[in-house]
Amino acid sequence: MKNITIGEVAEQAKVSKSTVSQYLNKRYEYMSEATRKRIEAAIEELNYHPNIVARSLKQKSTFTVGVIVANILHSFSTQILRTIENDLNKTGFHVIICNADDQPEKERNYIEMLLAKQVDGLIIFPTGGNIDLYEQMKKKNFPVVFMDRKIEELGIDTVMLDNHQAARMAISEFVESDYTKISIITTSIIRNTSPRVERIEGYKAAMTEHGLPVLPEYIKTADAEDLQGVLQELFALEAPPEAILAGNDIVLIEVLKFAKEHRLAIPGDVAVIGIDEVSFASFYTPPITVVAQPTIKMANKATELLLEQINSENKTARTAIYRLQPSLIKRDSC
Incomplete structure (x- = not known):
């Protein structure tokens, strides 16, 4: 032809x-x-x-962006990815999506591969385990935006939720419904993953603001496969919690699974609020109250920031952290 x-x-x-x-x-x-x-x-x-190759050579651009997500199993991640891909496609950019599985070594391999392919920029949900690579990109003024997680000392443009406010909203909702024994469960904070750490900080601050004790035995973090054991420990306490704040969608699924297997009525035996809107929350029985992230706005902002860097003739360092506000969706689980 x-x-x-x-x-x-x-x-x-x-x-x-x-x-x-x-x-x-x-x-x-x-x-x-x-x-x-x-x-x-x-x-x-x-x-x-x-001819994409010829176009790339002429304009010194591959019109390709890499997105490295920490864990694609989170509904939050898939919602963000869908919007980023849509936004970039409208501007003529192709997107390569990589899933790091929260493993720094896997993330490193993806960063190196994408840089070798000469992508024009990266959006990264950072694992936090490759500081040297992040620093190299910053020194070279390579277009990069962090999503969902911050590494403050690097001063890289970051888009994330106001996690303290998300936890405060949930605790206030519990307190308004007369719950005082409130637990928070998140997935592992072994690498100080900022959303998880900040949600725990927000929980502690909100409990104190409402005059409630902050009990270490009510604050739990674990890998996904260990969450059922954590819930067993919680409900084996002499005074088990009356309410649980699930720090993300993965935790929420495990909490609901535990409640079903142990025939705990929601909210009769335990009230539940999850951070992150999930597809089943509105039609679960009972419908689950959630603190939702503005995923579309967050993705739009990350894309906007990255394209600004790619198109800027003056490749100066970027340092801003953009925090977007959560919203409470009231249903019947609290």
Whole structure:
């Protein structure tokens, strides 16, 4: 099959090659509707496909962005990824998505692979285990944005939830419903994963603000596979909790599973609030109260920040942390 050139498209549409190039790059400001339609028709008639490699060499860009998610099993992660991919696709960028499984070595391999492929930028949910690589990218002013997790000493643009406020909202809702024995459970904080640590800090602050004791035995963190054991310990206490704040969707699933297996009524035997809206929360019996993250706004902001860096001629260091506000969705589990 013959490769159709941009020149042949221009000849067919009776325009210049630069006009076709502007059309392909979606620069329509000085182009009439009639011209656009002629170019579109010529492309379709000739079955023209742009030469991505040639375009990349000419514009010194691969029009590709890498996104490295810490754990793709979180509903939050998949919602963020969907929006990032959609936002970048609208601007002509392709997206390579990698799942690090919260493993620093896996994350390192992905970062090195994506840099070798000369992606134009990275959005990373950092594991926190590759400080040297993060520092190298910052020193070279390589476009990078952190999502969901901060590493403050690096001063890299970061988009995340106001996690303290998320925990406060949940505790206030419990207190308004007359619960005082309130537990928080999160997945492991072994590498000081900032959302989990901050939600525990927010829980402690809120309990203190409401004049309630902060009991160490009510604060639990564990890997996902150990959460059932943690729940066994909690409900074996002399004074088990009346309410549980599930720090993320994975914890919420394990709490609901435990309640079902042990025939604990929600909220009669234990009230439950989860951080992160999940697809089943609204139709579970009873429907689950959640503190939702503004996932679309967070993804939009991360994409905006990355494109600003990619398109900026002055590649200066970025240092801002953008915190977006959660919202409480009241249902019947509290």
